[in-house]
Amino acid sequence: MxxxxxxxxxxxxxxxxxxxxxxxxxxxxxxxxxxxxxxxxxxxxxxxxxxxxxxxxxxxxxxxxxxxxxxxxxxxxxxxxxxxxxxxxxxxxxxxxxxxxxxxxxxxxxxxxxxxxxxxxxxxxxxxxxxxxxSTPSNPSLIANGTFETPGSTTPFANFSVLNGSSYISAGTAAGEMYEGARSLKAAPAAAGNPWSVQIASDAITTTTGTAYKVRFYAKAANAGGKFRLSNSPSAQYSADYYPTTSWAPYEWTFTANDVSKKIMFDMGYLANTYYIDSVSVTLVNPPASxxxxxxxxxxxxxxxxxxxxxxxxxxxxxxxxxxxxxxxxxxxxxxxxxxxxxxxxxxxxxxxxxxxxxxxxxxxxxxxxxxxxxxxxxxxxxxxxxxxxxxxxxxxxxxxxxxxxxxxxxxxxxxxxxxxxxxxxxxxxxxxxxxxxxxxxxxxxxxxxxxxxxxxxxxxxxxxxxxxxxxxxxxxxxxxxxxxxxxxxxxxxxxxxxxxxxxxxxxxxxxxxxxxxxxxxxxxxxxxxxxxxxxxxxxxxxxxxxxxxx
Incomplete structure (x- = not known):
């Protein structure tokens, strides 16, 4: 006993x-x-x-x-x-x-x-x-204001900076221009050019070198035939090109960080069109067990x-x-x-x-x-x-x-x-x-x-x-x-x-x-x-x- x-x-x-x-x-x-x-x-x-x-x-x-x-x-x-x-x-x-x-x-x-x-x-x-x-690992989005709901004091969106083509970037607020909420990112380049000629960047997010991250967002274009891409900085990495349809659809980009922080950039200047981006998130591909x-x-x-x-x-x-x-x-x-x-x-x-x-x-x-x-x-x-x-x-x-x-x-x-x-x-x-x-x-x-x-x-x-x-x-x-x-x-x-x-x-x-x-x-x-x-x-x-x- x-x-x-x-x-x-x-x-x-x-x-x-x-x-x-x-x-x-x-x-x-x-x-x-x-x-x-x-x-x-x-x-x-x-x-x-x-x-x-x-x-x-x-x-x-x-x-x-x-x-x-x-x-x-x-x-x-x-x-x-x-x-x-x-x-x-x-x-x-x-x-x-x-x-x-x-x-x-x-x-x-x-x-x-x-x-x-x-x-x-x-x-x-x-x-x-x-x-x-x-049963549900904790994997919050690292990007702030990914729904573009909060306006900035001097820019269309808080936590985002327009790097190029500011006259072509605004908030989408009309019916059908948002995937969720009351605002979206609206980019309307007037002519074809370099992808970075119309460009908006998020605030820097903390990353771990060698760790995989997933950017997920919803997008659509006013007209068929559009094209854009994503990139990051400071050590630039590039996504494949995206060809949005005229209906909202989800898109993803996975990258392995090569810096201790990253800005996520939407490069919208390829082709003349009106593009809408909403519900952006950046999460770990393999989140730790919670x-x-x-x-x-x-x-x-x-x-x-x-x-x-x-x-x-x-x-x-x-x-x-x-x-x-x-x-x-x-x-x-x-x-x-x-x-x-x-x-x-x-x-x-x-x-x-x-x-x-x-x-x-x-x-x-x-x-x-x-x-x-x-x-x-x-x-x-x-x-x-x-x-x-x-x-x-x-x-x-x-x-x-x-x-x-x-x-x-x-x-x-x-x-x-x-x-x-x-x-x-x-x-x-x-x-x-x-x-x-x-x-x-x-x-x-x-x-x-x-x-x-x-x-x-x-x-x-x-x-x-x-x-x-x-x-x-x-x-x-x-x-x-x-x-x-x-x-x-x-x-x-x-x-x-x-x-x-x-x-x-x-x-x-x-x-x-x-x-x-x-x-x-x-x-x-x-x-x-x-x-x-x-x-x-x-x-x-x-x-x-x-x-x-x-x-």
């Missing part, structure tokens, strides 16, 4: 280092998990555990403990986006399939975790998806998330009947989560309709994201139970209130949300009042309630504090941890009506498997689970079992 970092504000409240002797944490004897009453055997609701691939596939004691003590499992990592989605966007279900086959073959259920989370994604694939060029617009990026991310949800729920439709559809959408302030996408972090909520731009202030607090993902999931499997999972309910009233308000809005809109998941990553010092309040308030939503990731830490040190690595357990910690495990069960049953209880999942088997031991660099000592490192049942196990038996 990939180790993740989950913010647990209460863990930072205090650090207990203990000056006395270290309590003996493990005995040498391993307990056979099949000799006593089992947790799921006495539990009045589904009882689950988080498992990782290597241990469930290869560790016999780990596997026998899981199979004998629990009725369902949650994969800590192997159903997440980062585990399934490959660098080319394809899906690899092989490890998840092997795990599903093994646990279901033993009679256990699988709880799906998770379809939309800001961590454990294939971040490189998603960032590459954002970086794909836009970044996708935010609208395009939103469409891509929405589509790839919908496809992932559809693929996962379709693939496991006969095996997985409940899912954490979205996980940790709100931050510790109860605000829609955002951040910098790096490594496996990717903030789906930036692109799913809740913001006007990535990282911008949210216009809705997760409503758009969750409406979409829950509807996508429900469309694949209308019978599946769909959960919104998060942490901090028991210790962060502000966040809990935001979650309650969010779920209430979703329910009012008819969003198919069936349940709420309370992770309950906590410490042995969490207050019982906080636990009661969280379970009671979430139950009042009328949805299914599941404790999804229960563990109870005894090392309260910060992972960034070097002293945390010197943690020494004190004699009172394990009894308090055990009492807290017991209390969680009691509070769950007391505050959540039976019809709404969707079970409890413990986030790991033995202390040595816990994600908390990989909170680098310093939080490597903790004992948050029901079994010790040798799969010995801890006091926490006994009290947890007792609470289940008493119900």
């Amino acid at each position: 990939k180790i993740i970092k989950i913010s647990m504000p209460l863990l930072l409240l205090s650090a207990m280092w203990g000056a006395g002797c270290q309590k003996n944490i493990e005995s040498d004897k391993k307990t056979d998990p099949g000799t006593d009453a089992t947790l799921h055997g006495v539990a009045p609701f589904p009882l689950g555990v988080a498992v990782n691939y290597d241990s469930i596939m290869t560790d016999g004691m780990y596997t026998s403990t899981v199979f004998s003590q629990f009725s369902n499992v949650t994969f800590g990592y192997n159903m997440k986006h980062g585990a399934i989605v490959q660098s080319n966007g394809s899906y690899n279900f092989s490890k998840a399939d092997a795990m599903v086959a093994k646990v279901t073959g033993a009679g256990l259920g699988v709880y799906g975790h998770t379809l939309c989370w800001h961590q454990n994604n294939n971040g490189n694939y998603l960032r590459n998806l954002l970086a794909v060029p836009g 970044a996708a617009s935010f609208a395009e990026q939103k469409m891509r991310i929405d589509s790839t998330l919908k496809n992932f949800i559809t693929a996962m729920m379709t693939h496991y439709k006969d095996k997985v009947h409940a899912w954490d559809v979205a996980n940790e959408v709100l931050d510790d302030n109860g605000i829609l989560r955002t951040g910098t996408s790096s490594s496996d972090a990717f903030y789906w909520s930036d692109y799913m309709g809740d913001r006007t731009a990535a990282g911008a202030t949210a216009i809705t607090n997760g409503d758009s994201l969750l409406t979409k993902v829950f509807n996508y999931a429900h469309a694949v499997d209308p019978t599946a139970k769909l959960f919104l999972n998060d942490y901090g309910h028991e210790s962060n009233p502000r966040k809990m209130d935001s979650l309650i308000a969010l779920v209430t809005r979703l329910k009012a809109k008819g969003v198919p949300i069936d349940g709420v998941g309370l992770q309950m990553h906590m410490s042995y010092l969490n207050t019982t009042t906080g636990i009661d309040n969280a379970l009671l308030k979430m139950a009042q939503l009328g949805l299914l309630v599941r404790i999804t990731e229960l563990d109870i830490s005894v090392n309260l040190g910060s992972q960034t504090d070097p002293q945390t690595a010197n943690f020494v357990i004190t004699p009172t910690m394990f009894p308090q941890q055990a009492a807290k495990y017991k209390y969680v069960v009691e509070s769950y049953i007391r505050n959540v009506p039976e019809a709404q209880r969707y079970g409890i999942t413990v986030w790991g088997v033995s202390d040595s498997d816990s994600w908390l031991r990989s909170r680098l660099p310093y939080h490597t000592k903790d004992y948050p689970l029901l079994w010790g490192e040798g799969y010995n049942k801890k006091e926490a196990y006994n009290e947890f079992l007792k609470a289940l038996q008493l119900q």
Whole structure:
């Protein structure tokens, strides 16, 4: 299982280092998990555990403990986006399939975790998806006043200079003399001559030597048989001759720049006639790829998330009947989560309709994201139970209130949300009042309630504090941890009506498997689970079992 970092504000409240002797944490004897009453055997609701691939596939004691003590499992990592989605966007279900086959073959259920989370994604694939060029490259015209609409102060047209034959150049304004707008370039040489004898030049445009440019314009002549050309300066280049008809038609000239700037010139003096030029543009022949617009990026991310949800729920439709559809959408302030996408972090909520731009202030607090993902999931499997999972309910009233308000809005809109998941990553010092309040308030939503990731830490040190690595357990910690495990069960049953209880999942088997031991660099000592490192049942196990038996 990939180790993740989950913010647990209460863990930072205090650090207990203990000056006395270290309590003996493990005995040498391993307990056979099949000799006593089992947790799921006495539990009045589904009882689950988080498992990782290597241990469930290869560790016999780990596997026998899981199979004998629990009725369902949650994969800590192997159903997440980062585990399934490959660098080319394809899906690899092989490890998840092997795990599903093994646990279901033993009679256990699988709880799906998770379809939309800001961590454990294939971040490189998603960032590459954002970086794909836009569907319409940016290639603006480099020439100013190419429609000749703006008159100059001393010349017929702003941004153009008449070099020769000024008496023959004017603005075309009569009916039929414009291709678009109200004015065109009108050149009327009175007699045949050199092409440059009647000549008008644009202002200089910046060019890159060796780069190809395309001049495009519309032209017509009053009479058949006319002829003109284009040229540029200062290092002159010439187009082929043009023979306009008496109807508007488009013409083009492509040149490769041999200067760092160019003036585009219309050489109209070949033959007597009246010529009309309009809608002149100068653009790159091969424009550089442009970044996708935010609208395009939103469409891509929405589509790839919908496809992932559809693929996962379709693939496991006969095996997985409940899912954490979205996980940790709100931050510790109860605000829609955002951040910098790096490594496996990717903030789906930036692109799913809740913001006007990535990282911008949210216009809705997760409503758009969750409406979409829950509807996508429900469309694949209308019978599946769909959960919104998060942490901090028991210790962060502000966040809990935001979650309650969010779920209430979703329910009012008819969003198919069936349940709420309370992770309950906590410490042995969490207050019982906080636990009661969280379970009671979430139950009042009328949805299914599941404790999804229960563990109870005894090392309260910060992972960034070097002293945390010197943690020494004190004699009172394990009894308090055990009492807290017991209390969680009691509070769950007391505050959540039976019809709404969707079970409890413990986030790991033995202390040595816990994600908390990989909170680098310093939080490597903790004992948050029901079994010790040798799969010995801890006091926490006994009290947890007792609470289940008493119900």
